[in-house]
Amino acid sequence: MRSRVLFVIAASIAAWSGGGAQAAFNVFATVPEWGALVQEIGGDKVRVYTATNPLQDPHHVEARPSLIARARSADLVVATGAELEVGWLPLVLQQAGNGKVQPGAPGYFEATSQVGMLGKPQRLDRAEGDVHPMGDPHIQTDPRNIARVAAALAQRMQQLDPADAAYFKQRYDDFARRWTAALAKWEQQAAPLRGVPVVVQHKAFTYLIAWLGMKEVAALEPKPGIEPTTAHLSEVLALLQREPAKMVLRAAYQGDQASQWLAQRTKINVVVLPFTVGGTEGAKDLFGLYDDTIARLLKGIQ
Amino acid sequence: MHNRMLLASALALALAAPHARAASDKDLDEIRAQIRDLKASYEARIKALEDRLKDAEAKATEAKAEAARLPAPVAAVPVPEPPPPPMASAPPSSPSSSLAAFNPAISAILNGRYANLSQDPSQFRLAGFAPAPGAGPGKRGFSLGESEVAFSANVDHEFSGTLIFSVTPEDTVSVEEAYGIYAGAPAGFTPKLGRFFSGLGYLNEQHAHAWDFTDAPLVYQAFLGNQYQTDGLQLTWVAPTDQFFMLGGEVGSGGMFPGTDRGKNGAGSGVVFARVGGDVGYSNSWLAGVSYLRTAARERPFDWAPSFDGVTGTGGVTGTGGVTGTGTTVPFSFTGTSHVAAADFVWKWSPNGNPHTTNFKLQGEYLWRKESGELALAGDGGGGAPGSYSSRQSGWYLQGVYQFMPQWRVGLRYDRLDSGSVDAGPNAGLFPATSFDPRRSTAMVDWSPSEFSRVRLQFAQAKFAPGLTDNEWFLQYILSIGAHGAHKF
Numbered sequence: 001m002r003s004r005v006l007f008v009i010a011a012s013i014a015a016w017s018g019g020g021a022q023a024a025f026n027v028f029a030t031v032p033e034w035g036a037l038v039q040e041i042g043g044d045k046v047r048v049y050t051a052t053n054p055l056q057d058p059h060h061v062e063a064r065p066s067l068i069a070r071a072r073s074a075d076l077v078v079a080t081g082a083e084l085e086v087g088w089l090p091l092v093l094q095q096a097g098n099g100k101v102q103p104g105a106p107g108y109f110e111a112t113s114q115v116g117m118l119g120k121p122q123r124l125d126r127a128e129g130d131v132h133p134m135g136d137p138h139i140q141t142d143p144r145n146i147a148r149v150a151a152a153l154a155q156r157m158q159q160l161d162p163a164d165a166a167y168f169k170q171r172y173d174d175f176a177r178r179w180t181a182a183l184a185k186w187e188q189q190a191a192p193l194r195g196v197p198v199v200v201q202h203k204a205f206t207y208l209i210a211w212l213g214m215k216e217v218a219a220l221e222p223k224p225g226i227e228p229t230t231a232h233l234s235e236v237l238a239l240l241q242r243e244p245a246k247m248v249l250r251a252a253y254q255g256d257q258a259s260q261w262l263a264q265r266t267k268i269n270v271v272v273l274p275f276t277v278g279g280t281e282g283a284k285d286l287f288g289l290y291d292d293t294i295a296r297l298l299k300g301i302q
Numbered sequence: 303m304h305n306r307m308l309l310a311s312a313l314a315l316a317l318a319a320p321h322a323r324a325a326s327d328k329d330l331d332e333i334r335a336q337i338r339d340l341k342a343s344y345e346a347r348i349k350a351l352e353d354r355l356k357d358a359e360a361k362a363t364e365a366k367a368e369a370a371r372l373p374a375p376v377a378a379v380p381v382p383e384p385p386p387p388p389m390a391s392a393p394p395s396s397p398s399s400s401l402a403a404f405n406p407a408i409s410a411i412l413n414g415r416y417a418n419l420s421q422d423p424s425q426f427r428l429a430g431f432a433p434a435p436g437a438g439p440g441k442r443g444f445s446l447g448e449s450e451v452a453f454s455a456n457v458d459h460e461f462s463g464t465l466i467f468s469v470t471p472e473d474t475v476s477v478e479e480a481y482g483i484y485a486g487a488p489a490g491f492t493p494k495l496g497r498f499f500s501g502l503g504y505l506n507e508q509h510a511h512a513w514d515f516t517d518a519p520l521v522y523q524a525f526l527g528n529q530y531q532t533d534g535l536q537l538t539w540v541a542p543t544d545q546f547f548m549l550g551g552e553v554g555s556g557g558m559f560p561g562t563d564r565g566k567n568g569a570g571s572g573v574v575f576a577r578v579g580g581d582v583g584y585s586n587s588w589l590a591g592v593s594y595l596r597t598a599a600r601e602r603p604f605d606w607a608p609s610f611d612g613v614t615g616t617g618g619v620t621g622t623g624g625v626t627g628t629g630t631t632v633p634f635s636f637t638g639t640s641h642v643a644a645a646d647f648v649w650k651w652s653p654n655g656n657p658h659t660t661n662f663k664l665q666g667e668y669l670w671r672k673e674s675g676e677l678a679l680a681g682d683g684g685g686g687a688p689g690s691y692s693s694r695q696s697g698w699y700l701q702g703v704y705q706f707m708p709q710w711r712v713g714l715r716y717d718r719l720d721s722g723s724v725d726a727g728p729n730a731g732l733f734p735a736t737s738f739d740p741r742r743s744t745a746m747v748d749w750s751p752s753e754f755s756r757v758r759l760q761f762a763q764a765k766f767a768p769g770l771t772d773n774e775w776f777l778q779y780i781l782s783i784g785a786h787g788a789h790k791f
Contacts, residue, residue, distance in 0.1 A: 053584050056655040063791050064587045065546035065579025072490050072540040087753075091788045094462070094483060095548075097490040097540045104459050105486075126754060126783075226752070227708045255659065 025161045028074035028101070030085050031058050033140040034111060034149075036277040036286050038078060040175045041154050045164045049074070054278030055253045058084055059130065059225065063091040071096035074107070076160055078153065081110030082117065082137035106160060112137055114152045115145045119206040130225025140276060142207035143186060143290050147179055182287055190294050196301055197245040199236065199268070201228075201254050204275065208293070217245045220258045228258035240266055247300035251275035271300040406455030406463075409784035411511045413447035415440075421772040428524055429767035430721025430736040431695065432604050432636070435559055437523035439764075439774050446471035447778070448510065450478065454787065460486035466509075478509075478531075494536040501538070501550045501575045502530050502593045503667055504646035512789050514663070514703045515746055516760045516776045520717040521669045521697030525642055527559040530595065532571060546579040546589075554597075560640040560673070561597030571597035579791075584655045589791055590647040601635040603680060606732060632732060636691065638675010644668065650791070659708050666700040677729055689728035696720045701744075709751060715744040738768050756780045 024047040029035035035050035042048070049070045052058055058080070071077065071092050079085050093102055100107040117135030124133050139145040154172035158165035194213040198205075201220045209216050218239055222232035240262075247269040248259045259270045273293050274283035282292030419442050426438035448471075454464040461482050468478040481496030499507045505522065506529055518528045534554030541547040556570020557563035564570060575593035582588070645668045652661035677691035701715035718741045726733035742765070748758035760776040 053655060056584070057658055060656065060658045062587065062650065062652075062655075062657065063788060064581060065577070065589050065791060066544075066581045066587060068540060068548075069544055069546035069580075073542045073544075087788045091790060094485060095492065095538070095540070095790075097487060097492040097538065099460075099486040099488050102459075102485050104456075126752070130752070253656070 025076070025157075025164065026074045028071050028077045030077075030079045030089060031140075032277040032279075033146070033286065033289070034078040034080070034153075036289075037146065037150055037153060038076075038157075040286065041150065041157060041168055041172050042164075043167065043171050045161070045167055046157075054274070054276050054283075057253050059087065061085070061088045063088040063095075067092045068095050071101065072098050074098060074101050076107050076109060076157065077101040078109045078111065080137050080139070081112040082134040083132055084112075084137035106156070109153060109156050111145075111149045111153075112139055114149045115139050118210060119203065129221070129223025132224075136203065136206040138204045138275075139207055140289075141205050141273075141293075142211040143179070143183055144211065145207060146286060147176065147183070150175060150179070178287070182290070186290050186294055190297070192301065193294075193297055196247075197243065199240070199245045199248045199262070201248065201250040201259055204251055205249050205273070208273075212297070217243055220248070220262065228261075233258060233261055237262065237265055240268065244268075247271045247297075249273055252279035269300045271296050273297075404455075406453040407785035407787070409452045409782060409786040411450040411452075411509075411786075412781040412783070413449060413511055413779070414445065415447055415516065415776055415778040416444050417442055418775040419772060420774070421766075421770065427607055427767060428520070428719060428740045429738045430724065431524045431719065431740070432606065432634075432693075434524055434527040434604075436527045439517060439762075439772065450509065450511065452787075457482065460484060490540040490542060492538045492540075494538075495534075497531060497533045498536065500530045500532045500552055500554075500573050500595070501536065502526075502573050502595050502642065503644040503669065504589070504591060504648055504665065505667065506530055507790065511780045511782070514665075514701065514711075514713050515715055515744055516758060516778045517762075519667070519697075519699035519701075519715070520719055520740060520742055520764075521667070521699060524695075524697060524719060525560065525669055525671045530642075531558045532573070533557065534569070534571070546577070548575075548577040550575045550577075556597045560599060560602070560642070560671075562599040562602045564598060564600045571595065585653055586649065586651050587791070588647065588649045591645070593644045593646075595642040595644075596639065598639045599675070600637050601678070601680070602637070603633065603635045605631040606634050607631045633680045634729075635678050635680045636673065636675060637678070637688070638673060638691065641672045643670045648791075657705070659705075661705045663703045664701075665703075666698065668696065668698040670694075670696040677726060679729075689726065691724075691726050691729070693722065693724040695722035695724075709749055711748050711750070713744075713746045713748075715742075715746075717742040717744070740764075740766050754782045754786065 025042065025045060027035075027038045027042065027046050027048045029038055029048055029050045031052050032050050032054050035048050038046060038048050051067055051070070052061055067088070074096075077089075077093070079089055090103075093108075098107075099105065102108060112134070117139075119132070119136030121128065121131045121133065124131065139149075150172065154168055157168050161168070190212045195215060197215045197217045198209065199218045199220065200209075200216055203216075203219050203221070203224050205216075208214075218236045220228045220233065220236060222229055244266075245268060248262055248271065250256065250259045250270060250272050252272055252274055256270070256272075262268060263270045272280070273296060274280040274289055277283055277286060277289050279289075280292055280296075282295070283289040417440060419439055423439050423442060427433060428437070449469045450466055451469070452464065452466040454462070456462045461484055463482045464479060465477070466479040468476050470476070477497055479496070479498050481494050481498045484493045484495075487493060499509075501507060503522075505513065505519065506526070510518075510529075517523075522528055532552060532554035534552055536550060536552040538548055538550040541549075550573075552571075552573040553569035554571040554573070555563065558571075561571050573593060573595045575591055577589060577591035579589035580587065646666070648663065648665040650657075650661065650663045653659070672692070672694045674692040675690075676688035678688040697717070697719035699715060699717040701713060703711055703713035705711040718739055720739050721736050724733050724735070742762055744760060744762040746758055746760035748756050750756045756779070758776070758778045758780075760774075760778065762772075762774040762776075764772045764774060766772060
């Protein structure tokens with residue numbers, strides 16, 4: 001009797017496992033921009049799971065059971081790296097029982113190791129807030145970084161899934177061609193933004209500001225990751241009276257209280273940027289992300 | 303004599319000379335190697351600069367082309383920036399510094415509290431339950447909690463290791479957890495070996511500093527002595543499905559409460575558990591599990607206080623074999639098997655998956671324990687004739703914690719134990735049936751300026767025994783320094 005019950009359990013587990021998601025090339029992307037990039041290169045030969053939604057703060061994600069289940073059957077994990085996901089990804093991978101995607105294995109890909117990092121803190125101390133010791137991980141705000149990551153990611157996907165390598169290569173070449181053209185267009189459109197002084201809510205736009213030659217005057221968070229306080233906002237206000245800025249930049253996932261507080265007291269425009277694919281209606285895909293970002297910035301300086 | 307000395311010096315010279323030449327050759331080789339490196343690195347840098355120049359030129363042409371409204375040229379995407387060239391002028395790193403780069407991540411948890419308890423904690427008993435080590439509200443007044451020091455790192459490409467010491471305020475150090483994980487295993491399996499908190503229940507795997515209340519639920523205190531640790535091997539398996547499903551099994555020494563070391567080969571204890579979990583939309587996620595522990599004890603001692611349960615025991619109580627206990631407590635020892643079964647669930651809500659501003663967590667567990675074997679008086683006369691003993695008892699708790707604004711949370715918890723049935727055979731006179739169920743209501747508020755610090759105020763009203771109500775106030779701090787890892791769901 002007992003052995004029969006065990007057999008039934010084992011058989012149903014086997015049937016369940018077999019019916020799972022093993023046919024396609026499974027990719028686990030930590031944030032929407034890498035999910036979108038994998039989709040651009042992989043087309044219908046990949047099955048992409050994105051661990052966070054566009055309006056979710058990528059710093060604060062729980063190591064949820066659903067993430068463990070998805071990491072379990074992934075062939076490739078695409079993460080931002082530079083400790084953006086340090087609060088949850090190591091734990092998810094450790095529990096997933098999937099040797100293919102552990103850090104160091106070919107199935108683990110970090111976007112930030114493909115680009116030069118900006119914003120490395122001078123001083124490493126938790127008293128400085130939620131600092132990123134390896135530099136600002138929000139590299140996706142500069143589209144030139146997307147190109148660099150795409151080149152390396154396409155190679156990695158070809159290496160891991162040789163059967164679809166030619167397909168990936170062809171799709172990557174096409175993407176790269178369109179991206180180069182779009183890049184030139186964006187840079188031309190964004191020319192009026194050069195030298196424009198801006199305030200940021202969280203220090204999340206280092207790469208965007210560097211790319212477009214804008215000037216970061218202040219941040220609303222007193223320290224990275226610490227909620228804006230009235231005392232600090234008053235300081236920012238005083239600073240802006242001496243050194244006016246054109247707009248406040250806020251990522252779509254962040255609360256609007258602090259930026260509204262400032263906007264009510266100065267003539268500054270609040271510009272909500274998509275920050276990632278899906279962050280706003282216009283940012284439907286990677287191209288839309290920058291189309292919309294630049295359109296919103298240009299509106300902000302009018 | 304003179305001659306011999308001359309010969310010796312000549313010999314020494316002869317021996318030393320080739321050595322000296324070898325040394326100078328080595329120096330030369332080193333210098334050559336350095337020059338080679340220098341050259342290589344400069345070439346790499348020049349190459350990098352040339353690449354960048356080409357890149358910039360390409361972009362300039364593109365821009366021009368765009369300006370002239372020509373169709374965009376089919377140009378290559380900007381090549382990835384070449385990796386920074388090796389530092390040619392860097393001084394050769396000393397071995398000690400390069401070894402330091404492999405140091406494990408180190409963190410420490412500082413934890414302390416102030417307690418105001420209306421009842422004397424040394425008299426703590428749960429009516430109808432055999433006392434467990436570590437149970438009770440702890441010391442009155444100021445006390446240092448357990449400080450934790452943790453080391454963790456990847457061992458190599460297959461293993462990772464964790465070692466967690468706990469330092470008690472009494473200056474004793476114990477190994478709380480020390481385990482290796484084989485992360486390179488295929489097919490969803492994760493083996494873990496060493497000492498670890500068992501996968502029994504939900505809260506058991508979490509360290510005390512991650513709990514939402516200052517103390518453990520009463521049922522954990524009564525059945526597991528706060529937390530069940532094991533020395534052994536754990537194997538978990540995650541199903542390859544989109545729905546989270548995990549099976550786990552453990553074999554252990556059985557030396558930890560409610561078991562004791564019995565000096566036998568093979569496994570002294572075993573745990574099995576199953577967990578299932580998932581998301582409901584972006585805002586809700588849940589986890590539920592069932593688990594079962596089987597272990598055994600040989601001469602597990604405990605002091606029983608019959609008078610506490612309403613039996614007048616002053617002046618000595620008599621058990622099997624006519625052994626008399628002194629005062630109001632009787633020293634017993636239990637030999638037999640212990641089974642614990644648990645069912646748990648946790649539900650977490652955070653708007654759109656952002657727990658930073660507001661979030662809510664509902665968590666509950668039910669534990670059941672059956673012990674059967676023999677009870678012996680271990681008093682003055684020592685080992686009286688053992689009598690049969692069996693008990694079936696249970697308990698549960700339910701708690702909710704709500705973060706209503708950034709950094710601030712409030713929580714409520716209700717605990718209840720069911721003293722169930724206890725059959726002490728010949729000692730039955732000392733174990734009167736009690737219909738009293740110990741219970742406790744707890745409220746807390748805590749403030750966390752960052753994820754590394756927390757200050758908590760907690761109040762509990764506990765009814766441990768008939769007519770005995772303890773009002774407990776706790777003020778607690780938890781500070782974490784160093785590279786502190788993430789917490790489990």
